[in-house]
Amino acid sequence: MAELTGLQIFQHLKGAGHFNCKECGCATCMAFALKEAKTNIEKCPYAPDELKDIITQNARQPQKTLEIQGVKIGGENVLYRHEKKFNNPTALAVIVKTEQERKRVQEFKVKRVNEELGVDLVLTREEYDALGVNKIVDRSFKQTAAELIRLRKEAIEQRNEADPVCVYLPSAGANESGLPELCAKASYYICKYANMLVFEDFDETLLSVLLTLRQNIFTDPEKPMQVDPGVYEFNDPDENSLVFMTTNFALTYFAVAGELENLPTGSYLIVVPSNGMSVLTAWSAEKFTAQIVAKTLKDFDFANKVKTRKIVIPGLLAQMKEELEQAVSEFEFVVGTNEAYKISELFG
Amino acid sequence: MTEFILKELDVADETNYKELVPAAIKSGKQLVLRTPIDINLAKELNILSLDLGLPAEQILIDTDIGGLGYGLEYGYSMIEKVKLSGDKYLRFPIVSFAVEETLKTKEAKVDACYALFAEIAAASAVAAAGADVVVMNDKKAQEVMERVWQS
Numbered sequence: 279m280a281e282l283t284g285l286q287i288f289q290h291l292k293g294a295g296h297f298n299c300k301e302c303g304c305a306t307c308m309a310f311a312l313k314e315a316k317t318n319i320e321k322c323p324y325a326p327d328e329l330k331d332i333i334t335q336n337a338r339q340p341q342k343t344l345e346i347q348g349v350k351i352g353g354e355n356v357l358y359r360h361e362k363k364f365n366n367p368t369a370l371a372v373i374v375k376t377e378q379e380r381k382r383v384q385e386f387k388v389k390r391v392n393e394e395l396g397v398d399l400v401l402t403r404e405e406y407d408a409l410g411v412n413k414i415v416d417r418s419f420k421q422t423a424a425e426l427i428r429l430r431k432e433a434i435e436q437r438n439e440a441d442p443v444c445v446y447l448p449s450a451g452a453n454e455s456g457l458p459e460l461c462a463k464a465s466y467y468i469c470k471y472a473n474m475l476v477f478e479d480f481d482e483t484l485l486s487v488l489l490t491l492r493q494n495i496f497t498d499p500e501k502p503m504q505v506d507p508g509v510y511e512f513n514d515p516d517e518n519s520l521v522f523m524t525t526n527f528a529l530t531y532f533a534v535a536g537e538l539e540n541l542p543t544g545s546y547l548i549v550v551p552s553n554g555m556s557v558l559t560a561w562s563a564e565k566f567t568a569q570i571v572a573k574t575l576k577d578f579d580f581a582n583k584v585k586t587r588k589i590v591i592p593g594l595l596a597q598m599k600e601e602l603e604q605a606v607s608e609f610e611f612v613v614g615t616n617e618a619y620k621i622s623e624l625f626g
Numbered sequence: 627m628t629e630f631i632l633k634e635l636d637v638a639d640e641t642n643y644k645e646l647v648p649a650a651i652k653s654g655k656q657l658v659l660r661t662p663i664d665i666n667l668a669k670e671l672n673i674l675s676l677d678l679g680l681p682a683e684q685i686l687i688d689t690d691i692g693g694l695g696y697g698l699e700y701g702y703s704m705i706e707k708v709k710l711s712g713d714k715y716l717r718f719p720i721v722s723f724a725v726e727e728t729l730k731t732k733e734a735k736v737d738a739c740y741a742l743f744a745e746i747a748a749a750s751a752v753a754a755a756g757a758d759v760v761v762m763n764d765k766k767a768q769e770v771m772e773r774v775w776q777s
Contacts, residue, residue: 358710360703390695419777455770461743462774465750469702486733487743490695491751497699532696539732 281336284312290329291315291322299324340433341440341473346409349398351473352442357430360499367496368467369474370488371399373406379480388486391503391528395489397480406476412441416448419463423470430471442473449478457481461488468492503528504554509578510535515544517585520625522614523571524592525552525560533618541626546584550574557592568598568605581608590614590625628753630760630771635686635721640671647678658721660688663704669715676715686721686759693727693734694748702755709756719758724748729763746770 288311291297297307302321304310310322319325319333343353343366353365374380380400387396412429416422422445433440445467450456461484464475468491497503504526512535520541524534526549538545550571552560560566575581589609591598593616602611615621637658638646650657659675661667668689676682689708691701701724708716728734728748734741745767749760753775762768 358703358706359699360707419774455766455773458742458746458767458770459774461746462750462770465747466754469751469754483737483739484743487694487740487747490733490744491698491747494695494697494699495702495751499699499703529692529697529700532692536696536730536732 282316282332284308284315287311287315287329287333290326291324294322294324294326296324335437338437338439340437341442344411344442346474347399351411351444354430354442354471354473355434357434359495363498363500364496366473367492368472369398370485370492371401371406371474371476372397372480373401373403373476373478374480375403383480386480386482386485388489390490390493392506393493395493397485401476406446409444410441411444411474414443414445416445416463416467419466422463423466426467426471443471444474444476445472446476447478457484460484464488465491469495502554505531505549507549507551507574509580509583510547510549511544512538512547513541513544515546517583519543519584519586520545520590521548521580521584521586521588522546522590522621523548523550525550525555525557525566527552527554527556527560530556530618534621537618537621540622546586548574548578548580548589557594561595561598566595568601571602572605575606575609588612592616628758628760628775630749630753630762630768630775632762632765632768635761637688638671638675640667643671643675644678647675647680650684651679651681654684656684656686658686658688660690663690663700665689665704665707665711665716668708669713672715672718682718685718687716687718688721688723691722691724691727691752693724693729693731694744694751695733696727696731698724698728698748698751702751705752705755705757720756721759721761722752722757723761724752724757725761725763725767742767 288308291307291311301323302310314321316333319330340355341352344351349369350366351369356362372383374383383397383400387394414422414425426443429443447460450460467475505528507526522545524530531549534547538547550566552565555563555565587609590612591614593614596613599611599613615624635658636646636655637660639660646657659671661671668687689704692698705720708720725745725748728744729741734744745763749762749771753760
């Protein structure tokens with residue numbers, strides 16, 4: 279059902295017989311149609327039923343949000359994360375039979391990009407059976423995948439508070455390719471519309487990988503991920519090791535960190551707080567300035583941590599070299615590469 | 627239907643396509659045209675390559691991607707956008723090297739078990755996004771993907 283524009287709402291109100299009566303609190307029907315009608319149609323005593331029905335229908339969510347033991351699932355309303363974002367990460371649940379199993383699952387935690395992640399729900403078989411969600415029992419990958427896609431498309435088209443969808447993954451058994459096959463399926467289902475996955479099997483490494491994938495897919499495309507500012511160390515640097523500097527945009531950090539990992543020598547990476555912006559963006563938005571760098575180095579007491587007196591800055595900030603050296607007396611600033619992937623060529 | 631392959635492919639980008647495209651025309655082999663997660667640059671490289679005479683059937687486009695845990699989502703969404711585009715200069719099979727990128731990550735390098743699961747997860751994700759060809763690294767992983775995709 280298509281969204282009504284304010285103008286279309288006005289056309290409906292115009293023919294309702296009490297034009298500009300002001301009983302809704304607005305000066306004109308047009309003002310009410312543009313500002314209030316979509317959320318408060320009931321304020322107009324004369325709005326036609328047909329109009330009220332359309333507006334009520336449009337206000338309905340495609341998919342319900344449910345809370346299970348404090349974990350929110352569902353509430354999704356797009357097919358593609360880039361349309362807006364996905365709202366609630368696919369909840370990962372494990373069914374346990376013994377206290378020992380429960381303890382093992384509950385103790386599992388991984389830290390990835392400032393988030394501590396683990397299994398969201400530890401359930402008994404009875405607790406799983408009692409859940410009021412739309413359950414798919416995974417038998418055939420092709421069927422489960424097709425059903426997940428069908429249900430999400432249907433929810434979005436009908437806007438009728440559809441139930442969140444859960445995929446139950448039977449045990450993979452003792453077969454050596456059991457967990458790898460489970461990994462392939464679960465990964466796909468996380469990307470394509472499962473609101474919850476319920477596992478009979480539990481493996482820490484498998485869950486780490488799935489949680490990492492989930493974190494990637496469910497990031498808000500409009501809010502780039504940031505890493506904590508700080509001094510990061512690679513390959514056991516000592517007081518004379520190379521020092522690099524960059525912004526705290528996660529992708530920038532990862533690109534540079536990946537290169538520093540692969541250098542034959544140890545190094546430091548100073549991550550400067552820059553609102554999670556990339557190098558050029560931060561510089562042009564004045565979120566990466568000589569003053570901010572000076573303050574950061576002081577906060578980290580970096581001059582007293584190393585003997586190195588040179589800091590490598592991104593090549594794209596070559597123009598900052600002089601002002602940095604004026605603001606920071608203890609260090610010389612060396613212009614590095616424009617692209618992270620060239621770091622190993624220059625310094626390796 | 628996504629293909630999970632193990633073979634080597636020739637890859638061209640904006641720095642070397644002027645040499646690699648004529649070579650591909652001669653050899654008749656498929657050529658990957660790679661651009662840095664930018665839909666306009668992808669179109670541009672495709673047009674330039676077609677203008678040099680590269681037959682359309684030989685083109686595979688790679689809009690590049692970060693490894694699992696290292697910004698995979700940017701490349702993932704780019705694949706979805708290309709698939710949705712309908713632009714005639716983007717209507718080529720998409721190939722993804724998400725596996726290669728993922729195996730370069732720290733976590734994959736230190737733990738073989740993680741590497742296997744991560745290879746599979748990355749392959750599965752880009753296949754979900756719409757990649758037509760996914761380049762795998764490990765034969766066992768490739769077999770897992772084929773088996774699951776047919777099941």
